[in-house]
Amino acid sequence: MSYPEIQQIKSVIQALQQGELPSDVAFDACMPQGVKRHTSTHFTPVAVAVEAAQFLCAGDLPHPKILDVGSGMGKFCLTAGAMFDQAHFTGVEQRKTLNDVADQLLEACQLNNVRFLCGNIMNVKFADFQGFYLYNPFYEHLQPFSAMDESIDLDADYYEIYCGYVRKQLQNLPKGTRVVTYFGGGEEIPMNYDLVKQSFNNDLKCWQKR
Numbered sequence: 001m002s003y004p005e006i007q008q009i010k011s012v013i014q015a016l017q018q019g020e021l022p023s024d025v026a027f028d029a030c031m032p033q034g035v036k037r038h039t040s041t042h043f044t045p046v047a048v049a050v051e052a053a054q055f056l057c058a059g060d061l062p063h064p065k066i067l068d069v070g071s072g073m074g075k076f077c078l079t080a081g082a083m084f085d086q087a088h089f090t091g092v093e094q095r096k097t098l099n100d101v102a103d104q105l106l107e108a109c110q111l112n113n114v115r116f117l118c119g120n121i122m123n124v125k126f127a128d129f130q131g132f133y134l135y136n137p138f139y140e141h142l143q144p145f146s147a148m149d150e151s152i153d154l155d156a157d158y159y160e161i162y163c164g165y166v167r168k169q170l171q172n173l174p175k176g177t178r179v180v181t182y183f184g185g186g187e188e189i190p191m192n193y194d195l196v197k198q199s200f201n202n203d204l205k206c207w208q209k210r
């Protein structure tokens with residue numbers, strides 16, 4: 001990362017820590033060019049991230065652990081981590097190039113309640129977390145034209161396998177567990193979760209385990 005990008009992410013994080021809402025243009029200016037072109041379609045807008053995190057952090061636990069399923073270049077976790085310092089945010093991302101950008105941004109802004117892991121969500125145990133964020137992570141397997149790049153195998157079977165894994169993990173978590181989905185048809189959500197709130201034209205959905 002170059003000096004202007006480091007300064008930019010620092011000022012965006014500082015604004016969030018002071019309760020301000022930086023624009024997406026300001027946030028996206030921190031990203032390298034190859035990643036920036038995906039922002040409007042693949043990465044969560046700042047205002048959406050804040051509202052999602054607000055719901056995820058509003059449970060009974062004072063220090064909830066939140067998982068971003070497919071964290072991309074870290075926009076959700078960095079935004080949420082800066083604004084909600086009582087919670088801890090983990091992002092798991094299978095594309096190493098994106099996870100490397102997330103790590104670089106994190107190093108520049110020094111948030112100690114955020115971490116990024118590179119790997120497949122199938123290797124993550126959801127029982128370690130109390131809140132979950134999903135920005136339609138598996139959609140590219142259904143619609144390959146929407147994929148960011150060709151670095152992973154795209155196959156409709158993976159959509160079913162990944163949604164099934166997430167559903168099974170969520171199904172057995174304690175009552176009150178919170179999930180937010182942004183876009184998508186909710187295939188990852190088990191029957192024992194209630195839809196408790198919607199916003200952003202109903203694209204943002206807040207779910208809670210009965």
Ligand SMILES: C[S@@+](CC[C@H](N)C(=O)[O-])C[C@H]1O[C@@H](n2cnc3c(N)ncnc32)[C@H](O)[C@@H]1O
Pocket residue numbers: 041042043044068069070071072073074075076092093094095098119120121122135136137138162
């Ligand atoms: C729509 S992007 C959302 C990025 C980020 N959550 C955000 O809101 O800014 C979905 C991401 O999920 C990742 N992803 C898809 N399937 C995955 C899997 N099985 N394991 C880990 N990451 C995955 C993709 O590589 C992509 O970066």
